[in-house]
Amino acid sequence: MTHCVDVLVPGPWWNALTYASKRPLPVGARVRVPLGRGERLGFVAENVSSSSAPHPLREVGELLDEGNVLGEELWDLVRWMGRNFLCGRGLALQALCPKPLLRGEPVESKEGSFLSEGALEKGDAFSERTFFSPWDEDRRDFYQTQALREGRSLLLFPESALARSFFNALPADLKSQAVLWPSTGGKKLWEVWQRTRKGDFRVVVSPPGGVFAPAFFDRIIVEDEANPGYLPQRAPRISARTLAGRRAMVLGAELILGGRMPSAKTFLRSAFTSPRDSPERSSLIFVDMRRSVKPEFPGIEGELPLTISLLERTRATLKAGREVFWILDRRGEAGEVACADCGQSLLCPRCGSILRSENKGSGLRCVRCGSRHSLPSLCPSCRGAFLVGRRPGLEALASAAGRFLRGYSVRLSSEEGKINPFHKAKNSKESFLILGTRRLLALCDVQDVGLVAWLDLDAELRRLEHGARFQVFSMVWESYWRGRKKGSAEERSVLIQTRWMAGCWQNIFQQGWERFWRDELRMRKSLNIPPFAHWVQIDLAKDEEREALLDCLEHAGLFVMDPGPGGPLWLTLEPKNVALLRSLLEPRFQIKCSRLGFPVITLWTE
Ligand SMILES: [Zn+2]
Ligand SMILES: [Zn+2]
Known part of the structure; x- marks a missing residue:
């Protein structure tokens, strides 16, 4: 008698594929299946009694595992992702499995592996707690204490550099039982994945990708849980923080959410009453853009005012031997390029988004898909000969900064977040003005930053996304606190050039995130936007x-x-x-x- 099996083949489609089989197959085991003219690897989703397919079914190929290769708990996570997030289970599997597993590499079978521990029965032991402090060292100490407790711990960090520095600072005896989850794929990840599955590590320290680490954890810690870095750029776009919460619940583990400030959902769920650290009033400086110099940006329309206050404070901070960051979230020379005759912006031939110019206007790059294009000599719409840049970006800003701050060292951070710390010679008194996007804030962990300036934070507030105000608040909050040592006399100033964010924002920052979330959530509720819908x-x-x-x-x-x-x-x-x-x-x-x-x-x- 012939059976049918539904097989999930990793890919962007949602449906399982039905094959004929001589016998029922174990759910969650990997099988090879014919697909089109080739062969693919899939996971057995279900044994079905009959198929409604109008044509004869193809036969399932080789069976690779004796049982559920991911274990019941991760298999449940795959189903849960498919059910609740408008993504296919195949896509969930693709995100969850290391590549060699999807290629069909052999893994140790059930015997002696973590699968036999049967932790799924303790689901009712789930508990949740929070730890919010603006001081990085307070949080690090707290997490370390938690990891020292009995049982298995998973610690998630929004950036791989943060995971690495936490791991490196672990006490030696704990470190010997811990692993740093690799941030890239490849051989190393495959090895760590298999050893984690075997139960070799008591503590896993990881960037967001490690949320799928195959072990039964007793405790899952999510540092900086409000950080948007937990939401992957690629589909399925499901936050690692959300997945961590689900896993903790199913595993009956303790979920610990921490950070400089809570996310909207965590704020809604928890009652916060204790007094909070708040910034020095004089350290948050809102500067009206009307008192400013307006640098010329040759070939670019639109202005980027540099306020007198910004220039003065920058000089003073650099003279005192401390670093200054200028942050502008627009890479390249100009934010877009348009025709001077018909006004049409140049659009990406691949995805239709706007193109920014870079490398002194010699090349174009799509702001959405990242593809590179050469600058056309004529306007594609009207054949006009004059193309102009709009909205000056970081490259243009760097040359303007050099002109206004002669005698000081100005550096532009390299692209795509690969920020090399600007190492100074020992005892060097030289300090830098460093220009970059918000990712520059990561450098606060290793450098003495006296001033962080946001050149155009208004642009953030103009965005359509419902989270724009939260982004603004959390970025300024992070700019003020990140990397500072408790008890150190060195203050840090945050300067915000703005046209709109006057008095009310000053008050909001002064009163901290509790005040911010109370106002923000009241507004979101009245508009019926997330987290309410x-x-x-x-x-x-x-x-x-x-x-x-x-x-x-x-x-x-x-x-x-x-x-x-x-x-x-x-x-x-x-x-x-x-x-x-x-x-x-x-x-x-x-x-x-x-x-x-x-x-x-x-x-x-x-
Ligand atoms: Zn034109
Ligand atoms: Zn594009």
Whole structure:
């Protein structure tokens, strides 16, 4: 008698594929299956009694495991991701498994591995606690104490450099039982994954990717839990913090959320009453942009004022031998390039987003997909000959800063977050003005920064995203506290150039994040936006399907915001309607739609 099995083949589609099998197969085991003209690796999802397929089924290939290779708990996580986040289980598997596992490399079977410990029964032991302090050293000490306690601990950090420095600072006896989860894939990750699965480590210290570490943890710690770095850039876009919470719950572990400030959801769930550290009033400086010099940026329209106060404080701080950071979240020479005749912006041929100019205006780069293009000699729309940059970026700023601060050392941090600390010769008194995006703040961990200046924070507030105000608050908060030593006499100033963020923001920062979240959440509740309702972002694979999808969603009574060609669709979604949206999108996520490409969906729950 022939059976049928549903197999999950890792990929962006949502449906499982049905194959014929001579016998029922263990759920969660890997199998090779024929697909198209080739062969792929999949995971047995279910044994089904019969198939409704109109054509004869193909036969399942080689069985690679005797049982569920991921273990029951991670397998449950895959199903949970598929059910709650508008992503396929195949995509969840892709995120969760190291590449060699997906290639079919052998792994040790059930005997003696972590799978036999049967920790799933203690699910009711779950508990949650929080630890919020602006001082990095307080949090580090607290986490260390927790990791020293009995049982297995997983510690997650939003950046790999932070995980590494925490790991390096562990006391020797604890370090010998711990592992630093590799931030890149490859051989090293595969080795650590297998050893973790065997139970070789008591403590796993990790960047966000280690949230899938295969072990039964007694404790999961998430440092800087409000950090958007926990949300991956690639699909499935599910926050590692959210996944950590789910795992802790199923494992019956203790979940510890920490950071300089809580996220919206954590704030809502917990009662905070103790007094908080607040910044020195004189250290948060809001500067009105009207009192400023306006540097010329040749070939670029739009201004980036440098206030007198910024220039004076920069000089004074550098003279005192301390570092200064100027932060502007626009890389390159200009934020976009447009035709002087017809006004049309140059758009990415690949994805339709705007292109920024870089390398002194000689090249173009897409702000969305990152592809590089050469500068055309004529406007593609009207054949006009004059192309101008708009909104000066970091490169343009660096040359202006050099002109206004002659005699001081100005450095532009390298691209894509690969910031090399600017090592100074021993005893050197030289200090730098360093220009970069918000990722520059990571350097506060290793350098003595006397002044952090945000050149255009207003631009952040203009963004459409519901989290824009939180981003602004948390970035300024981090700018003030990150890397500072408790009890050190060295203050740090944060300067914000602004047109709008006057008195009320000054008060908000003074009173700290409790005040911020109270106001912010009251407003979000009245607007019914996250965390009170979900926001769904749908990045289309092809712009041609925009109309059809809009029709389908609106027909079902969902409210869709459409910013126009090239941009994603946005939906406000009551949590109870996730299943409805899922059923509407399901036909578009069948494997037979592969040739069209698949939309990328992000569910914002807070
Ligand atoms: Zn033109
Ligand atoms: Zn692009």
